[in-house]
Amino acid sequence: MKLLVCVSKTPDTTAKISFTDDGSEFNAAGVTYIMNPYDEWYALVRAVELMEKGGGTVTVINVGDASNDQTIRKGLAIGATDAVRVNANPKSALYIAKQIAEHAKDGNYDIIFCGKESIDYNGSEVGAMVAEFLDLPFISFGNKFEIENNTATIEREIEGGFEKCQVATPFVVSSAKGMAAQRIPNMMGIMKAKKKPFVVVEPVEFPDYSTPVSYSLPAKKTGVKLVDPENMDELVRLLNEEAKVI
Amino acid sequence: MVLVFAEASKGQFKKTALEAVTYGYKTAQVVGGDCVVLTLGEVDDAGQLGKYGASKVFNIANAGFAEFDSQLFAAAIGNAAKELRAKVVVLSHTSMGKALLGRLAVRLNAGSVAGAKTVPSVDGNTLMVTKGVFSGKATAEYAISSEIKVISLASNEIPPEETGTPVDVENLNVDLPAPKVKVLEVNLQSGDTAPLPEAELVVSAGRGMKGPENWGIIEDLAASLGATTACSRPVADTGWRPHHEHVGQTGVAIKPNLYFAIGISGAIQHLAGVNQSKVIVVINKDPEAPFFKAADYGVVGDLFDVVPLLTEAVKKFKAA
Ligand SMILES: Cc1cc2nc3c(=O)[nH]c(=O)nc-3n(C[C@H](O)[C@H](O)[C@H](O)COP(=O)(O)OP(=O)(O)OC[C@H]3O[C@@H](n4cnc5c(N)ncnc54)[C@H](O)[C@@H]3O)c2cc1C
Ligand SMILES: Nc1ncnc2c1ncn2[C@@H]1O[C@H](COP(=O)(O)O)[C@@H](O)[C@H]1O
Numbered sequence: 001m002k003l004l005v006c007v008s009k010t011p012d013t014t015a016k017i018s019f020t021d022d023g024s025e026f027n028a029a030g031v032t033y034i035m036n037p038y039d040e041w042y043a044l045v046r047a048v049e050l051m052e053k054g055g056g057t058v059t060v061i062n063v064g065d066a067s068n069d070q071t072i073r074k075g076l077a078i079g080a081t082d083a084v085r086v087n088a089n090p091k092s093a094l095y096i097a098k099q100i101a102e103h104a105k106d107g108n109y110d111i112i113f114c115g116k117e118s119i120d121y122n123g124s125e126v127g128a129m130v131a132e133f134l135d136l137p138f139i140s141f142g143n144k145f146e147i148e149n150n151t152a153t154i155e156r157e158i159e160g161g162f163e164k165c166q167v168a169t170p171f172v173v174s175s176a177k178g179m180a181a182q183r184i185p186n187m188m189g190i191m192k193a194k195k196k197p198f199v200v201v202e203p204v205e206f207p208d209y210s211t212p213v214s215y216s217l218p219a220k221k222t223g224v225k226l227v228d229p230e231n232m233d234e235l236v237r238l239l240n241e242e243a244k245v246i
Numbered sequence: 247m248v249l250v251f252a253e254a255s256k257g258q259f260k261k262t263a264l265e266a267v268t269y270g271y272k273t274a275q276v277v278g279g280d281c282v283v284l285t286l287g288e289v290d291d292a293g294q295l296g297k298y299g300a301s302k303v304f305n306i307a308n309a310g311f312a313e314f315d316s317q318l319f320a321a322a323i324g325n326a327a328k329e330l331r332a333k334v335v336v337l338s339h340t341s342m343g344k345a346l347l348g349r350l351a352v353r354l355n356a357g358s359v360a361g362a363k364t365v366p367s368v369d370g371n372t373l374m375v376t377k378g379v380f381s382g383k384a385t386a387e388y389a390i391s392s393e394i395k396v397i398s399l400a401s402n403e404i405p406p407e408e409t410g411t412p413v414d415v416e417n418l419n420v421d422l423p424a425p426k427v428k429v430l431e432v433n434l435q436s437g438d439t440a441p442l443p444e445a446e447l448v449v450s451a452g453r454g455m456k457g458p459e460n461w462g463i464i465e466d467l468a469a470s471l472g473a474t475t476a477c478s479r480p481v482a483d484t485g486w487r488p489h490h491e492h493v494g495q496t497g498v499a500i501k502p503n504l505y506f507a508i509g510i511s512g513a514i515q516h517l518a519g520v521n522q523s524k525v526i527v528v529i530n531k532d533p534e535a536p537f538f539k540a541a542d543y544g545v546v547g548d549l550f551d552v553v554p555l556l557t558e559a560v561k562k563f564k565a566a
Contacts (some may be wrong), residue, residue, distance in 0.1 A: 013496075013514065093351075119381050128347065129349070137315065137316070138349070140316070161434035166430055213374075213386075213388065215387075221541070221542065225544070229551065236559045237563075240563065245504040245524065246447070
C-alpha cells in the first residue's frame, strides 16, 4: 500500500510559551521544536507498522520552511521511505491542506494519515480539509486501526466513548493515542535516513482566509488559598459561596 | 444570515448544541440577519431551539444521518448553507464538529476558526474571533476575511440562554452523496455523568493514588458532586484507569467550572489540558507540588484522609 503521513513541527510540550511585546508573534527564542506527538507517535508509527507487515511505501509530507528538515529527517529515521517538503511558511490550515492535497491528488495514496491535532494551533482541521479537497472519506481520532483487503476497521474517539467504523481505501484518517506505541529512532535508522529520497517542492498559490493576528497569555492566578485539611466544610463553603461553582 | 448546525445524539440535542444556537443568535446580532438552525435526521422537538434564538429551524431527513459519515454530513450542511445563503456557519467543537469544520471550509471556500471562545466582532468584512492555542497555554485572536466564514464553538464557553419561543420546523431538500463510512459499533460509558469534554465538574486523580484499587474514594467524591472522573497520563498508561479519562496536552483538554486535582503533581503537560478550568482545587501532601501555583484553592494533606472528609462535607452540604 501507498501511505502518506502529514507531519508538522511544534514547540516541545515543555516549551515556555511567550509572544513578542506587541503580542503579534510567537516568541521562538530558546524554544526547542519536536515533531507533533500525534503525528509521530501514532500516525507515522502505525503507517510504518502497516508497511512492515504488508509492504508498500510511507511518504512523509510537511508544509514548512527549511527549518523543518530536521523534523522530516526524524520521520525518515523512524521508518518512512521518502519525504516531501512543500517550501512555504504557512499561516492557515486551509493553505496547508491545499498544498498536501496538491501533492496527493496524483499520488494514488491508499491512506493519508495525519495527527489528531497540532499541539500549537489545536485546530484538528487539516485532515478534514485534505479529505474534502480530495473528496475522500475522513475518520477522525482513530485510536485503533486494522486493515484487511483494503477495508479498514477503525475505532474512533467520541464524547464519552468510542465508535468502531469501517471504510474502504482510499481515505484520510487522523490518529489519536492508542493507535500505535511511540518508537525511538535507532542509529541504523538515522544513518539510513540520510540516503532516503527527500524532495522539496514549491507551493501552489492559495489565499489565507483566516490567520492569527494577536496572542495573549492567560491572567496569572492571584495565588492559592489554602484550606485546613481537617476542615473540608470550609472548602465546600468557599466553593459554594465564594467561587460559586457548586 | 448565520446558520447553526445543531448536533443531536439519538435524537436529543446536547448541551453543546444549545450553546451553539445561543452563539449563533449572538453572532447574528453582530453580523446582521437571522440565526437559522439546521438539524439532520430524526430529532425530537427541534422547534424548541427557537427558545435559544433560532428564528427558523430546518431539518433534512435522510436515513444515512443515523450514522456519522463526515462526507455525508458536510455535504448536507454545506449545500444547505449555499441554498440558504449563509454568511457564517456555526458548529460545535465536538468530535463530530471537528470532523466537519475543515470539510466545510473547503466546500464553502471559507476561512475557519476551530474552537472559538468569543462571539465575533466585526471589522468591515472581517470577523475577529479568539480561540485557545498552544494547548490552552495562550489565546489567539483570528481575523477571518473570506466571504463565508465557518466557526466551531468550544464547549463550556457560551452558556445556553433562553431568549425566544419555539418555532416551526421546515423540511429542506439538498443533494446528498451516499455514505462511505459504516459504523459497526458504538460504545458509550455507562453512567449518567457528562462526558469529560462537556463536564462542568471534574474530579481527577494521579499517581498519588498508589493503585487502581484505591479509586473508590475518588468515585465517591465524584458521585457526591455529580462530577465526571479524570486522571493523569501515567495513570491511564499503566492501565489503572481507562484511556478516555486521560486529561492534559496529549489527552482530553477540558475547561470545567471546577477541577479537583488529587495526588497529581501538576506537570506542564498536565496543566496544558486543564488550566482553563474556572476554579482549580489541588489536594496534595507535598506543599511544593507545582500544581499549587495553578490552583485557586489548595489542601496540603494526605489524600487518603482528606478526600473522604471532603466527600462527607459535600454530602452534608447537598443534604442541607
Ligand atoms: C510529551 C509529553 C506529553 C505528556 N502529556 C501528558 C498529559 O496529557 N497529561 C498528563 O497528565 N501528563 C502528561 N505527561 C506526563 C507528565 O509530564 C507527568 O509525568 C504526569 O502528569 C505526572 O502524573 P502525576 O501527577 O499523576 O504523577 P506524579 O508526578 O508522580 O505526581 C504524584 C503526586 O501525588 C502526590 N501524592 C503522593 N501521595 C500522596 C498522598 N498520599 N496524598 C496526597 N498527595 C500525594 C505527590 O506529592 C505528587 O505531587 C506528558 C509527558 C510528556 C513528555
Ligand atoms: N505544516 C504542516 N505540514 C504537514 N502536515 C501538517 C501541517 N500542519 C498540520 N499538519 C497535519 O494536520 C494535523 C492536524 O493539524 P491542525 O489542523 O493544525 O490541528 C496534524 O496532526 C498534522 O498531521
